[in-house]
Amino acid sequence: MGRDDAAERQPVSGRSLRLESLEPRLLLSGGVEVTGVDFPAMQVGYWHSGNAEVRAYDTSGPVDIDANAIQVTFGTNDAVSSITLTGTQTMEGLGLFVKGSSLGSIKDSRTGTKGDLAFIAANCSVKSIQINGNISGYDINGATFGALTLPPDIDRDGSEADSTAILTRAVPTIKVTGAVTGDVVILGDVSGMSLKSFTAGSLQGGLLTDGSAGKVSLSGTFGGLMRIDGSLSSLQIRGGNLSGSVLVQDVAGKLSVAGMKDKQTGLTTGGDVTSGARIYAGVSLSGLSVSGSMIGGWGDEDLLVQMCAPTMGSISVGGEIVNSRILAGTDLGADWDLGGSGEDADVFGMGTISKLTVKGDVHDSLIGAGLTTEDDTVFDLQWLHDNKAFIAGSTIKSGSIGGSLTSAWTDPGEPWGVGAATLGKGKIGGTGMNLVFANEDLLAP
Numbered sequence: 001m002g003r004d005d006a007a008e009r010q011p012v013s014g015r016s017l018r019l020e021s022l023e024p025r026l027l028l029s030g031g032v033e034v035t036g037v038d039f040p041a042m043q044v045g046y047w048h049s050g051n052a053e054v055r056a057y058d059t060s061g062p063v064d065i066d067a068n069a070i071q072v073t074f075g076t077n078d079a080v081s082s083i084t085l086t087g088t089q090t091m092e093g094l095g096l097f098v099k100g101s102s103l104g105s106i107k108d109s110r111t112g113t114k115g116d117l118a119f120i121a122a123n124c125s126v127k128s129i130q131i132n133g134n135i136s137g138y139d140i141n142g143a144t145f146g147a148l149t150l151p152p153d154i155d156r157d158g159s160e161a162d163s164t165a166i167l168t169r170a171v172p173t174i175k176v177t178g179a180v181t182g183d184v185v186i187l188g189d190v191s192g193m194s195l196k197s198f199t200a201g202s203l204q205g206g207l208l209t210d211g212s213a214g215k216v217s218l219s220g221t222f223g224g225l226m227r228i229d230g231s232l233s234s235l236q237i238r239g240g241n242l243s244g245s246v247l248v249q250d251v252a253g254k255l256s257v258a259g260m261k262d263k264q265t266g267l268t269t270g271g272d273v274t275s276g277a278r279i280y281a282g283v284s285l286s287g288l289s290v291s292g293s294m295i296g297g298w299g300d301e302d303l304l305v306q307m308c309a310p311t312m313g314s315i316s317v318g319g320e321i322v323n324s325r326i327l328a329g330t331d332l333g334a335d336w337d338l339g340g341s342g343e344d345a346d347v348f349g350m351g352t353i354s355k356l357t358v359k360g361d362v363h364d365s366l367i368g369a370g371l372t373t374e375d376d377t378v379f380d381l382q383w384l385h386d387n388k389a390f391i392a393g394s395t396i397k398s399g400s401i402g403g404s405l406t407s408a409w410t411d412p413g414e415p416w417g418v419g420a421a422t423l424g425k426g427k428i429g430g431t432g433m434n435l436v437f438a439n440e441d442l443l444a445p
């Protein structure tokens with residue numbers, strides 16, 4: 001906090017400010033020094049009150065964002081009350097940085113063509129963010145805004161060169177009508193709620209929360225990493241597929257992947273869980289509803305669809321399940337495969353699946369509750385009959401497979417079938433056959 005910063009400050013609490021819009025022409029001439037700005041993009045607006053400040057940047061194309069169309073109001077005690085985008089300019093490439101004790105709302109009242117915003121970053125708790133259009137994300141890892149420097153790896157994924165779309169502290173309601181192409185990172189109290197609700201046209205980056213998250217609703221395919229370090233109330237994906245990872249530390253509520261039917265063509269878009277998708281809940285998963293199919297790839301564990309939680313509620317798949325693992329009670333660790341140490345280590349515990357409903361076939365897939373292993377390398381179901389394949393008490397309460405339960409796998413190291421220590425009532429293909437664990441020698445065609 002230098003002398004210049006102090007000199008800039010004015011007592012402006014509680015009223016609307018439209019000031020200090022910097023002339024782009026002057027910035028480009030290189031003759032103007034903007035105090036305290038180390039972020040390598042053109043600052044086009046600066047508002048402040050007490051210790052609260054808002055900085056606006058133009059990160060793309062010609063520096064042409066007119067800060068007069070950005071309305072900023074401050075509250076008391078270093079709070080930023082609201083930021084509203086107004087006017088007819090597209091604001092393509094706009095980045096907003098907010099420092100304060102709290103931020104009330106960011107509202108988008110732009111009219112006409114809406115350009116993609118670059119990022120929104122706040123060092124404080126936020127109440128709501130509403131953007132009409134896209135947020136393209138921008139690399140703000142380690143960026144310095146005035147007296148504040150962001151962490152070098154904001155989403156803690158090991159990369160210091162990825163794009164962040166939204167960075168705030170708890171507990172915002174976020175609604176973006178368009179695509180969010182960078183990461184959404186909500187920091188905050190690990191024991192509490194980090195994110196009240198998040199709705200986006202699509203999320204092509206990741207979502208990371210330090211604490212729990214409420215309702216997450218996405219349109220289009222989600223292929224990124226969702227890491228909720230608490231519980232997640234619900235996740236809904238509509239009109240797209242799930243091909244990414246949904247990792248919930250505690251309790252995951254209902255997850256739903258639903259296709260969307262085009263009224264004119266009759267074609268359905270999305271609704272599948274596809275190759276490489278991972279679903280993890282550390283405590284329990286209330287339910288999973290997939291309107292289409294769960295279809296992994298063949299030939300490599302990384303290509304499978306995998307799902308893992310000690311307790312699973314109702315799992316309902318409208319199509320078929322192919323090349324997938326659904327394991328209740330079996331935690332294969334970060335490598336999602338048998339064996340490994342440290343974070344890759346496997347944990348075998350009791351598991352429950354309340355209800356499994358698959359309309360089509362289950363092919364080359366392994367669905368088990370409390371499934372364990374004898375030698376850490378394969379789920380060797382050859383020793384099923386001496387009753388060591390499952391941890392006692394593990395149950396699939398009821399199951400129904402509309403099609404058939406089959407496999408083309410002939411290697412005993414690639415077991416397939418549906419099983420638990422205790423199987424409730426079940427049906428396969430309407431023939432009344434009980435659900436059984438099946439290896440090639442146990443259920444030959």
Ligand SMILES: [Ca+2]
Nearest residue numbers: 155157159162
């Ligand atoms: Ca990163």
Ligand SMILES: [Ca+2]
Nearest residue numbers: 332337339344
């Ligand atoms: Ca492992």
